[in-house]
Amino acid sequence: MAGSPTKQDLIWRSVQELAINGDKPPARYIFCDGDGEQIDGSPPLFPVPVIDVSLITSSTSQSSKEDEELEKLQSALSSCGCFQAVGHGISSSFLDKVREVAKLFFELPTEEKQKYSRAVDELQGYGTDQVLSEHQILDWSDRMFLGVHPEDQRKLKLWPENPRAFREVLHEFTANIKFISEILLKAMARSLKLEENCFLNQFGEQSTMIARFNYYPHCARPDLVLGVKPHADGSGITILLQDREVEGLQLLENDRWVRVPIIPDALFVNVGDQVQIMSNGIFKSPVHRVVTNSERERITLAVFYMPQKEKEIGPEDGLIDEKRPRLFKKVKNYADIYFQYYQAGKRPIDAAKI
Numbered sequence: 001m002a003g004s005p006t007k008q009d010l011i012w013r014s015v016q017e018l019a020i021n022g023d024k025p026p027a028r029y030i031f032c033d034g035d036g037e038q039i040d041g042s043p044p045l046f047p048v049p050v051i052d053v054s055l056i057t058s059s060t061s062q063s064s065k066e067d068e069e070l071e072k073l074q075s076a077l078s079s080c081g082c083f084q085a086v087g088h089g090i091s092s093s094f095l096d097k098v099r100e101v102a103k104l105f106f107e108l109p110t111e112e113k114q115k116y117s118r119a120v121d122e123l124q125g126y127g128t129d130q131v132l133s134e135h136q137i138l139d140w141s142d143r144m145f146l147g148v149h150p151e152d153q154r155k156l157k158l159w160p161e162n163p164r165a166f167r168e169v170l171h172e173f174t175a176n177i178k179f180i181s182e183i184l185l186k187a188m189a190r191s192l193k194l195e196e197n198c199f200l201n202q203f204g205e206q207s208t209m210i211a212r213f214n215y216y217p218h219c220a221r222p223d224l225v226l227g228v229k230p231h232a233d234g235s236g237i238t239i240l241l242q243d244r245e246v247e248g249l250q251l252l253e254n255d256r257w258v259r260v261p262i263i264p265d266a267l268f269v270n271v272g273d274q275v276q277i278m279s280n281g282i283f284k285s286p287v288h289r290v291v292t293n294s295e296r297e298r299i300t301l302a303v304f305y306m307p308q309k310e311k312e313i314g315p316e317d318g319l320i321d322e323k324r325p326r327l328f329k330k331v332k333n334y335a336d337i338y339f340q341y342y343q344a345g346k347r348p349i350d351a352a353k354i
């Protein structure tokens with residue numbers, strides 16, 4: 001097709017298709033070029049703390065092992081804001097099944113995947129980075145975004161029926177993730193000597209869970225593009241199932257990018273902005289980005305667990321005193337605020353700061 005691409009072309013041309021010819025990425029994907037800082041795909045590996053979820057599941061049987069694990073949890077979330085969860089109860093073979101259905105979906109022909117396309121002004125469905133301005137630098141990734149909770153609000157017409165097991169596997173996986181998220185949020189409250197349900201109460205009965213399958217094709221110039229630009233998540237907490245073999249996630253630690261290692265059967269958990277707010281800034285929502293590589297595709301599944309829409313959230317009273325004054329206002333509909341700030345290139349959590 002002649003001429004420069006229209007907005008519509010950019011929306012519908014998947015990065016997967018762009019990657020096939022192995023050419024240099026189009027200008028709209030170039031995050032840094034030449035004189036800017038090059039994207040380092042291999043900075044030092046960061047020893048992300050490992051937490052055994054099976055040790056922190058019960059509030060009744062207080063044991064020294066549990067106390068120790070809660071202390072580790074508190075320390076991880078107050079420093080890097082993330083950890084690798086093991087002992088979470090989901091079998092290794094089921095995690096691989098989740099990875100398999102995701103891979104089979106992205107392998108489908110374009111026309112088949114486009115049956116589930118995101119409408120231009122919608123968030124849910126299959127697509128690329130949402131194009132909101134001509135100047136936006138686009139992510140080198142395709143994604144499938146699906147609301148999974150509350151269950152009665154699922155947009156099932158966007159849930160793939162191909163591969164056959166997709167819906168069932170996603171349903172089962174996210175039911176497990178919800179269960180684990182609730183255990184974690186209780187443990188996080190206990191680790192701060194708070195009543196264990198306090199964070200969960202802020203999430204509300206109709207808490208929201210969104211699944212985002214990320215597909216990062218290989219890229220001829222991984223030094224110029226990002227799979228996902230630097231951001232902190234707008235969730236309460238995020239649980240990420242990483243690719244079993246291909247790395248790509250990086251964290252900003254003390255102003256330096258570091259690599260997140262792969263532990264194949266672990267779930268990578270990070271605090272999102274809304275839990276940073278609820279914890280009055282004690283828990284940190286880490287800035288992270290995704291890099292690509294020239295050889296292999298990478299597929300991940302991020303599940304964002306968020307408070308109910310319209311519900312006001314704010315710092316827990318028990319975490320405010322003279323030594324630690326209130327750092328954040330009460331906010332609601334943080335997802336909307338997040339989106340506006342993020343697209344304007346600002347850090348969304350600043351909107352909630354006092």
Ligand SMILES: O=C(O)CCC(=O)C(=O)O
Nearest residue numbers: 212214228249290300302
């Ligand atoms: O794919 C990854 O490793 C992380 C993705 C991510 O940060 C996100 O979806 O918010």
Ligand SMILES: [Fe+2]
Nearest residue numbers: 231232233288
């Ligand atoms: Fe993220």
